[in-house]
Every structure is written in C-alpha cells, then in structure tokens.
Amino acid sequence: MSEHPIESLMGVTMQKIREMVDVNTIIGDPITTPDGTVIVPVSQVSYGFASGGSDFPSKKDGRDCFGGGSGAGIKITPVGFLTVCKGEVRMIPVTESEGTFDKVMDIVPEAFDKIGSFFKKDKKKNKDNGTTPEITVDDNEVEM
Known part of the structure; x- marks a missing residue:
C-alpha cells in the first residue's frame, strides 16, 4: 500500500520542528563567568501542529487527486537560570515585568x-x- 500524501506533509513538518527544537533549546549551553559561577538558561517550549487534506474524485482510475496542507507553531518562553556558585545550586526564575x-x-x-x-x-x-x-x-x- 502506497503512502498517502498527508503522511509526507506531516513528516516534513515534524522533521522541521525537530530541527528547530532540541535539548539545547530547553536547557541552554552553560555560561561560565570569570569568578567560576556557571549559569545555565532554562526555557519552556510549547508547540502545536495541525494538518488536513481532502481527496477529490478523479475521472481517471488510479489517479490520486489530493489537496492538503500542514503547519506548526512554536513558542519559546524563558523560565529562569540555573546557577552553580561555590557548590551551591540555585534556580533564579525570570519574572515578567510590565514594560512601558x-x-x-x-x-x-x-x-x-x-x-x-x-x-x-x-x-x-x-x-x-x-x-x-x-x-x-x-x-x-x-x-x-
């Protein structure tokens, strides 16, 4: 049985999401300050995915008439910073302050x-x- 066209649309979209969101997006690369403190940024990643399509009747047998699409949205929100200073580990949350x-x-x-x-x-x-x-x-x- 051959693959339905919607499967390839979904596959490409999911592949692109995987390329954009990896473990380094959620737990960032550690930053070491001159005094030896290690700071690791932590983020929350949310994403949504949708796809849809329709098969249309074809006058020719064996011909597949398909129309469809897929899409995704990603939101990355900073949560805080994990700090390691002189053996003490702390989580410093990022608070949202109202800007101007x-x-x-x-x-x-x-x-x-x-x-x-x-x-x-x-x-x-x-x-x-x-x-x-x-x-x-x-x-x-x-x-x-």
Missing part, C-alpha cells in the same frame, strides 16, 4: 473613556444653550 508598552496599553481604554465623556459633556452643555459645540478639556479633569 504594556502600561500604555492598559491606560488607553481608560483614556478613551475619559475623552469620550468630555465630548458628551460639551455636547450636552451646547445643546441646552443652542450654540454650536466647542471641544474643550479642563486640566483638572485629566487624570492618568
């Missing part, structure tokens, strides 16, 4: 809400006295 971009992204929705409320206040004021709306922002109302 993360902080800005947390503030943006709140800022849009406040800006929107300024527009609503001004429209309501101007609707009551019959004038055209004027957009103003009072420094005392802006908080971030």
